[in-house]
Amino acid sequence: MRLASYIKQSLTVFVLCFGLVAVTYASNSIDSVRIWPAPENTRIVFDLSGKPDFKYFPLQSPHRLVIDFKNSKNNAALMSAINADRRVKKIRTSTSKTKGSTRLVLELAEDFRISVFPLAPAGQYGDRLVIDLYDKKSQHIEKHDNNQGKRDIVIAIVAGHGGEDPGSIGAAGTYEKRVTLKIAQKLADLIDKKPGLKAVMIRSGDYYVDHNRKTELARKSKADLLISIHADAFTSSKPNGASVLVQATRRADSEFTRWIENREKNSELLGGAGETIRNTKDNNLAIALADMKKEYTMASSYDFAEHVVKQLKKVTKLHKKKPERLSLAVLKSSDIPSVLIETGFISNPQEEKRLNNTQHQQKLAKAIYTAIDDYFAHNAPDGTLVAKARVREHKISSGESLSVVAQRYKISVNQLKSANNLKSNVVRIGQTLKIPQAD
Structure with missing residues (x-):
């Protein structure tokens, strides 16, 4: 009996153990x-x-x-x-x-x-x-030259989140990644209709782009401005309104330090002074040149952000009435002026509904486009079609002649006369002349 009982218990243990192994x-x-x-x-x-x-x-x-x-x-x-x-x-x-x-x-x-x-x-x-x-081969980046011999101003547009990353999700089930892509596409369409402007979509479909890759693609496209589009969210459904964000000074300084530590590798990030910064053995010169680039980029970012705030308040409520500085990975590039635009709170039921509305998306896109157009009307980079079309003026002072003014702006006297419909070379003190762009 004892033997039979022992065998039975052993079989039970064996079956239990085997079962546990099978489950494992x-x-x-x-x-x-x-x-x-x-x-x-x-x-x-x-x-x-x-x-x-x-x-x-x-x-x-x-x-x-x-x-x-x-x-x-x-x-x-x-x-x-x-x-x-x-x-x-x-x-x-x-x-x-x-x-x-x-x-x-x-x-x-x-x-x-x-x-x-x-x-x-x-x-x-x-x-x-x-x-x-x-892919082991890099994506082809098209050149943005036009048939008038002057390059386009390139706007890199980042539609926030995408693919595996849905972003915030509204109470009605709205995915941030879908809203941002629709607004970005509408913005790109407006930009591409303007001669002299060119949009580059960093994300054109439902997929995720790494933050580092976003700035790399913008840089390869020779972007003059980077705009990242998002929809805000909070644990409470009460907050609403749009905000415009720029990089925090501390984050920008941190990125700047990394550039200088490895300036030979990063010389392409530093614009026209890049070769000098890479090759100089004078650390003080390298730091001074790179710091000027960083300060220009940060100032330009904030200036453009103010233009965006001015236009957004015409079409939606503002959560922040001035641009706000935050540490954000997508804005870390110290060589491209960059802003992040929170188009509204997807966690607010009323704003979630508006953010899903095609007409409201178009209004937001139009406001951002108008800010771009206004900003570059006064800040167009040299060599661009927009800069060529920009009208500059000069008021004649005592002792100035057409030839003096022409030499100052590196144009010919005939160009000056043609732009101002002048029949002779005579000008008077206080007279305002239109200054055409140099060829």
Whole structure:
């Protein structure tokens, strides 16, 4: 009896232990997969029931990425999310060498730079494993010259959030990333209709662009201004109104310090003085030149922000009546004047409704465009079509002649006479002349 009882107890323990082992093998599950194609990369996101325990390795001929999920089972429809992505040809299962693991194979179109990392639960999402496939060839950046021999003023527009990052979500389910993209697209359309202005969309679809990459793309496009569009949110539904933000002085100084420490690498960030800053052995000269660039950029950012505030208050309530300085990653570039515009509080039910309204989005875009147009009417960079079209004036003082004025502005006497419909070279004290742009 004792032997039979012992055997029975041992079998019970064995079954329980075996059952626990079986459960352990499937302690996690792959529940779904989402794919976010972008111009330069594709992001693949696996949604999991728990924190992933994984290993991965690439294979060649053909190009593949193999991922082993330990103690996991697959419940996802792997091919349902691919659609027409040009980088991922197929996602399939394969046999893992580790018992209880699930092996997934991504069949790739070519050799990509690969980044794989887990993400903890946040917002509406649980545990995730993210795979980023980056093109090895850089995105082509078009030149913005026009047929009149003068370049366009380039405005880089960042639609906040995107892809895996929805931004804030309103009570009615409005995603910030969708509102910002619609306003950005409307703004870009207005800009592109103006001769001499050119919009560059940093994000043109539903995908995420890293903060560092945003400024890199703006810089490659030779942007004269960067505008980041967002919708604000708060724990309370009461706050409302738009705000315009610029970089905090402390954050700008921190970025500036990093530039100077590695100025040879970062000389392209410093405009026309970049080569001098890189090559000089005089640290004081390098710091002085770079500091002048930083101060100009910060002053220009604030000046433009004031133009935006002036126009926004005509179409919506303001949360902040003056530009506010905050430490923001997207505004960290010390070589491109940059602002972040909070178009309203998506957490406020009334503003959420307005932010979803096409006509209100158009009004916001038009206000921002008007600020751009007004600002560059007086601050157009040299060599641009807008600068060429800008009318300057000069009042004749004692001792000045047409030839003196022409020499001062580096134009010919004939150009001066033509612009002012003058029949002779005679001018009088106090007379105001229009000064054309030099060819």
